[in-house]
Amino acid sequence: GAGVSQSPSNKVTEKGKDVELRCDPISGHTALYWYRQSLGQGLEFLIYFQGNSAPDKSGLPSDRFSAERTGGSVSTLTIQRTQQEDSAVYLCASSFMTSGYNEQFFGPGTRLTVL
């Protein structure tokens, strides 16, 4: 597709359940990023992939959060045993990876609500 896509667009789950969020980056983009946007807050960096490896996982809030990327393309963010404080919009972005800053292109996000 022309842009970054994410699915589902909305997810409502019960506390304690596991959820998987999917991101399809722009074709050819080697870098992929996950962010979390809580109500009234700026974006919080979660994790970054270069190809299939994640050099920086420093933003993951706890060990309940994990992410993987396969084939240098699709990425899945998994949240285990969800808690109410996990409710947020989860944004994915992708970019080329060259020296210096590379513009990040964002998907529309997945709105997660944990009841």
Add this chain to the structure above:
Amino acid sequence: GNSVTQMEGPVTLSEEAFLTINCTYTATGYPSLFWYVQYPGEGLQLLLKATKADDKGSNKGFEATYRKETTSFHLEKGSVQVSDSAVYFCALSTGDSNYQLIWGAGTKLIIKP
């Protein structure tokens, strides 16, 4: 540590009014500065950027000047339109991790006809 502070919203203006959305930052070294915009129902998109002091970024009639002396990157537009209604985010990236953006909380802009 690195941080970005931008004015709280919502900011409500009439069409053709002058717009300023303030953004100040704290950073080590020499960051690059960005404004992103999120239109209703759409993903974030880069509006403009400046990579060194005194640079002016501009796009779609919006401008922002990188002011190192005041650590600011205020967004301005001379005459806003209803279609400019959106949430605007100021962000920075530092030389030690160019990929990681540090974000302000966002400012919602509402333009009334």
